[in-house]
Amino acid sequence: MFFAMNRFRIVVGHEEAFENIWKGRDSSLADMPGFQSFHLLRGDTNAEEGYTLFASHSVWASKDDFTAWTKSENFRQAHKNAADNRAIYLGPPKFEGFSLVEGA
Known part of the structure; x- marks a missing residue:
């Protein structure tokens, strides 16, 4: 099992x-x-630094399955307009990937 997260x-x-960008996109993940x-998570607001933290969280059967998604036409279509909204981001997203060690 592989967990892919972007902050x-x-x-x-x-x-x-x-x-609304996330709710309105057609990701074709399924x-x-x-x-x-998949889950989109909203964290706390850091008023001092001027941002609210969000994280996208997807679960895959394997890292290879996730990698195949990132190289797919579905991925390209889901992310084709990402640069259109650059002004709402305080820097680029930060990717983190994890393999399952233990779970219930």
Whole structure:
């Protein structure tokens, strides 16, 4: 099992726009072999630094399945307009990938 996460720092005041981008996109994740689940998570706001933390969290049967997604046409289509909203991000997203060690 492989967990793929991206952390996003979203400029305060643009949280709803960011959420709507994710809710409105057609990711086709469910069509990909090995895909198991997806969640978009909202964290705390750091008013001092001017951002709200978000994380995308997807679960895959294997790292190879996730890698295949990142090289797919579905991935390209899901991310084709990402640069259009650059102003709402405080820096680029930070990717983190994890393999399952133990789970229940």
